[in-house]
Amino acid sequence: MSDITRVGVIGSGLMGSGIAEVCARAGLDVTVREVGDKAAKTGRERIERSLSRGVKAGKLTDSARHAVLSRITVTTDLAALDDRDLVIEAATENPQVKKELFAEVDKVVKRADAILATNTSSIPIIEVARATTRPGQVLGLHFFNPVPVQKLVEVIPSILTPAETAERATGFVTSVLGKTAVAAPDRSGFVVNALLVPYLLSAIRMLEAGHVSAADIDTGMELGCAHPMGPLKLSDLIGLDTLQSVAESLYAEYAQPTYAPPPLLRRMTAAGLHGRKSGRGFYDYQEQR
Ligand code: NAD
Numbered sequence: 001m002s003d004i005t006r007v008g009v010i011g012s013g014l015m016g017s018g019i020a021e022v023c024a025r026a027g028l029d030v031t032v033r034e035v036g037d038k039a040a041k042t043g044r045e046r047i048e049r050s051l052s053r054g055v056k057a058g059k060l061t062d063s064a065r066h067a068v069l070s071r072i073t074v075t076t077d078l079a080a081l082d083d084r085d086l087v088i089e090a091a092t093e094n095p096q097v098k099k100e101l102f103a104e105v106d107k108v109v110k111r112a113d114a115i116l117a118t119n120t121s122s123i124p125i126i127e128v129a130r131a132t133t134r135p136g137q138v139l140g141l142h143f144f145n146p147v148p149v150q151k152l153v154e155v156i157p158s159i160l161t162p163a164e165t166a167e168r169a170t171g172f173v174t175s176v177l178g179k180t181a182v183a184a185p186d187r188s189g190f191v192v193n194a195l196l197v198p199y200l201l202s203a204i205r206m207l208e209a210g211h212v213s214a215a216d217i218d219t220g221m222e223l224g225c226a227h228p229m230g231p232l233k234l235s236d237l238i239g240l241d242t243l244q245s246v247a248e249s250l251y252a253e254y255a256q257p258t259y260a261p262p263p264l265l266r267r268m269t270a271a272g273l274h275g276r277k278s279g280r281g282f283y284d285y286q287e288q289r
Helices: 014-025 037-056 062-070 095-108 125-129 163-176 192-209 214-224 231-238 240-254 263-270
Strands: 006-010 029-033 072-075 086-089 115-118 138-143 152-157 180-183
Touching (some): 006 014, 014 029, 014 037, 014 072, 037 062, 037 072, 095 115, 125 138, 152 163, 192 214, 192 263, 214 231, 240 263
Parallel strands (some): 006 029, 086 115, 115 138, 152 180
Antiparallel strands (some): 138 152
16 A cells, blocks of 8 residues: 555646545545635635535535545645645646746655655656756656546656656555556656647647638547547647647657647637636637636
C-alpha cells in the first residue's frame, strides 16, 4: 500500500479541483493552494458542484459528499503544504509560473522523500525539477479532464527521477486512486497530447478555412469515427488558453508546423473566449452556467 496520506494540490481550476476531489474521495487529507480568495472560492464551489452531481447520479451518498468535503481545505497560503507527502501542481500552463512554484514548494515541503508532481500537459518535467534542490523527487503526473471520470494518468519521470520514485507514484495513482497508469517519456506532450493536439489544431484550421461549420466538424468525428466528443467541443472543454499554451510548448520542442497554434486559436484566446470555463469558445455555454 502507499505511504501517501496527505496530498497538496496547487491550483483549483478545471484540473486541480478534479484532482483534489478524487484524492479526497480516496480518503486522503487534501490541502489545495490557490492564488487569491476569489479563485479559491470558485475552486471550492467547483468541487462542491461536482460532488453534488455525483449524489444526483447516485454515485455517492449525501453523507459521503459531506465527508469528502470535510477532507479538503482550500487556502491561499503555500506554507500550508509543509506536511504533505505528495504535492500535485495543477496551476496555469506557463513554464515561468511552474518553475517559480516548484522553487517555493521545495522550500516549504518538509518531508525529504515527498513526491513533487506537476500535472503539466507539455512543459518538460526536467525544467520544473531543476527549479528545486531535489530533482529526483520530481515527476509528471498527468491526469485527464474531467479527472473524476477519466481513468488515465501518465506517469512521467525526468532524466533525473530514480525508478523508485516513479514506482511509488505509479503505486499511488493505481492502488489508491484506482486509475490506470502509463509510463510516458519526458518529451513535450508525452503520449496522449503529442497525438491529440495536432488533431485538435487541424480541426481549428479546417474551421478557419471557412468551408465547414464547427457543428459539422464535430458531428463528422462523433458519428464518422465514434468519438464521444468532436474536436472543437473537446477544445472548448480543455480550455482554449490551455490548448494554445500546450501547442506553443509542443512547437518549441519539435519545431514542426503541425504543432503551431493557428491564428484563430490565438485570436479567440486573446478575446477571452477560453471555451466552456469562460462561457464561450467555439460554442456558447452561457445558459449552462
Ligand atoms: P485552469 O485555467 O482551469 O486553472 C488554473 C488554476 O491555477 C487557476 O485557478 C489559477 O488561479 C491557478 N493558479 C495560477 N497560478 C497559481 C499559483 N501560483 N498558485 C496556485 N494556483 C495558481 O487550468 P487547468 O485546465 O486546470 O490546467 C491546469 C494544469 O493542468 C495545466 O498545467 C494544464 O496544462 C494541465 N492539464 C489541463 C487539462 C485540461 O483539459 N484542461 C488536462 C490535463 C492537464
